[in-house]
Amino acid sequence: MMFVAPKLYKHPEFKIGMRELAPQALGIAAWGLMTGVAMVKAGMGLWASIAMALLVFAGSSQLAAIPLIVAGAPAWVILVTGFCVNLRFVVFSLHLRPYLIHLPRWERLLHGYVTADISYVLFTKRFHHPGITPEERLTQEAYLAGNDCLNWVSWMGASLLGIGLANFIPPSWGLGFAGILCLLGIQCSLASTRLRMVSSAVAGIAAVIAYALPLRLNIVVAIAAAVILCLCLERIKPRIQGTPA
Amino acid sequence: MSHDDLWMFGVIIGLSVVTVVARSFFFLSNQDWQLPHWAQRGLQYAPIAALSAVVVPEIVMSQGALITTWQDARLFAAAAGVVIYFAKRDVLLTIIGGMAVYLPLHLGLGF
Numbered sequence: 001m002m003f004v005a006p007k008l009y010k011h012p013e014f015k016i017g018m019r020e021l022a023p024q025a026l027g028i029a030a031w032g033l034m035t036g037v038a039m040v041k042a043g044m045g046l047w048a049s050i051a052m053a054l055l056v057f058a059g060s061s062q063l064a065a066i067p068l069i070v071a072g073a074p075a076w077v078i079l080v081t082g083f084c085v086n087l088r089f090v091v092f093s094l095h096l097r098p099y100l101i102h103l104p105r106w107e108r109l110l111h112g113y114v115t116a117d118i119s120y121v122l123f124t125k126r127f128h129h130p131g132i133t134p135e136e137r138l139t140q141e142a143y144l145a146g147n148d149c150l151n152w153v154s155w156m157g158a159s160l161l162g163i164g165l166a167n168f169i170p171p172s173w174g175l176g177f178a179g180i181l182c183l184l185g186i187q188c189s190l191a192s193t194r195l196r197m198v199s200s201a202v203a204g205i206a207a208v209i210a211y212a213l214p215l216r217l218n219i220v221v222a223i224a225a226a227v228i229l230c231l232c233l234e235r236i237k238p239r240i241q242g243t244p245a
Numbered sequence: 246m247s248h249d250d251l252w253m254f255g256v257i258i259g260l261s262v263v264t265v266v267a268r269s270f271f272f273l274s275n276q277d278w279q280l281p282h283w284a285q286r287g288l289q290y291a292p293i294a295a296l297s298a299v300v301v302p303e304i305v306m307s308q309g310a311l312i313t314t315w316q317d318a319r320l321f322a323a324a325a326g327v328v329i330y331f332a333k334r335d336v337l338l339t340i341i342g343g344m345a346v347y348l349p350l351h352l353g354l355g356f
Contacts (some may be wrong), residue, residue, distance in 0.1 A: 001338060002281070011278040012354060027335075027336075027337045030337055030340075031336070031337065033338075035342060035355050044253075045253075046255075048250075048253045048257065051254065051257050052257050052260070055257055055258070055260075055261040056257060056260045056261050056264055057261070057264055058260075058263075058264045058267075059262060060296070061263065062260070063266065064295065064299045065256070065260060066331070067299065067303055068299075068343060069253070069256065075255060075256050075259060075261070076254070078259075078260070079256075079259045079260065081295055081298075081299065082260050082263045082264075083263050083266075083267060083290060084291045084292060084295030085295045085296060085299075086263060086264065086267035086268070086292075087267065087291045087295075088268040088292045089264075089267040089270070089287055089293045090271070090288060091269050091288055093266070093268060093270040093271040093272060094270075094271040096271075096272065097272045098269045098311050099270075100270050101275065105273075105275070108272045109265055109269045109273070111269075112265060112268040112269030113264060113265045113268055113269065115268060115296035116268075117287075117291075125270065131255050133303075139248055142287055146272070150287050153304055167258075167343075168350055170353075173348065173351075173352065174318075174347065174348075174351050175344075176291065177319065177322065177343075177344070177347055178260060178340050178343075178344050180293045180303045180304065181322065181339060181340045181343035181344065181347075182336060182339075183299060184296075184300050184304075184326050184327065184330075184339065184343070185294050185301045185326060185330050185335075185336035185337075185339035185340060186296060186336060187293055187296040187297055187300055188326075188330040188331065189336060189340070190293040190296070190329070191293060191335070193289070195289070195290065196289065196290060196293050199290035199293050199294045199297075200294065200296075200297040201297070202294070202297070203293070203297040203298045204300070204301030205295040205297035205301070205316075206298070206300065207297070207301055207302050208301060208302055208305060208306060208311065209305060211302055211309060212309070215247055218302070219295070219298045219299060220300035222294065222297070223294045223295050223298055224293035225289060226291075226298075227287050227290045227294055230289070230290040231283060231286055231287060231290070234286060
């Protein structure tokens with residue numbers, strides 16, 4: 001991990017990055033804890049839950065994958081759903097490109113991999129423009145690394161704790177539902193324009209109507225129906241098109 | 246390793262690759278390039294659609310059919326969650342508040 005590159009962790013900005021993330025760390029940890037509990041309680045095995053927490057490192061796509069895995073959906077449906085849930089990061093990556101493009105590719109990918117919602121928000125709030133001189137670039141990279149480092153540690157620690165604790169909680173409590181509430185909260189946070197609300201409503205209804213389709217294809221059908229409808233509505237009525245969040 | 250374990254491991258690796266590709270999408274390549282316009286616009290609507298497609302059936306269906314009773318803890322918890330989110334704009338409070346409604350109804354009243 002590039003957290004261990006001395007030029008980054010010895011840089012004063014690394015600590016600043018950690019300090020600015022610290023107030024958020026409790027919330028990240030609580031979310032990680034809940035994701036850990038939800039994975040186990042939804043019926044994924046212990047080792048699969050641990051591997052998923054350590055490798056996937058994306059709460060919303062992990063939580064979205066769980067009901068599909070449990071229902072025996074084919075891998076491609078799970079991956080397509082995970083990618084769609086993660087499409088918000090594609091938007092973030094467009095914004096981050098000028099900040100990171102000077103780095104070698106594998107370092108860029110590592111930064112991308114560990115930069116989740118909160119780090120993206122804090123980083124772009126602190127640095128309004130990409131660095132131009134080598135010092136500026138190193139400063140920005142060190143800040144991002146410090147931020148990502150604390151984010152990663154609090155998420156992972158809490159996820160693993162949650163996986164451990166889940167074994168002591170009876171399944172009849174239904175704690176897995178916390179995962180659905182988490183996705184619901186993120187869903188609400190994305191409902192920032194009218195057309196996005198339309199997309200949400202159409203996809204929800206379509207997913208229920210098409211539920212009988214095999215292979216959990218109802219998810220794919222619902223996403224396609226909602227996106228196509230919104231793209232058409234956007235053409236018909238450009239003025240109801242909101243600004244990107 | 247059984248076939249199921251291998252399948253699960255494959256899905257986990259696949260989802261990890263999805264994380265890297267999504268978060269690095271526009272700096273995977275050094276070349277300057279752009280998505281077609283419709284795909285750029287589609288980015289606005291796909292994430293919320295995907296979440297909704299997963300979430301809504303988990304709230305209003307059980308065993309593959311629409312639920313026919315209002316006595317289901319999930320309905321109340323989800324409604325509470327939405328209200329809390331728009332009042333406080335905080336996902337964590339949404340989870341905590343939703344579960345505070347869900348658990349008493351589910352464990353206490355057997356909804």
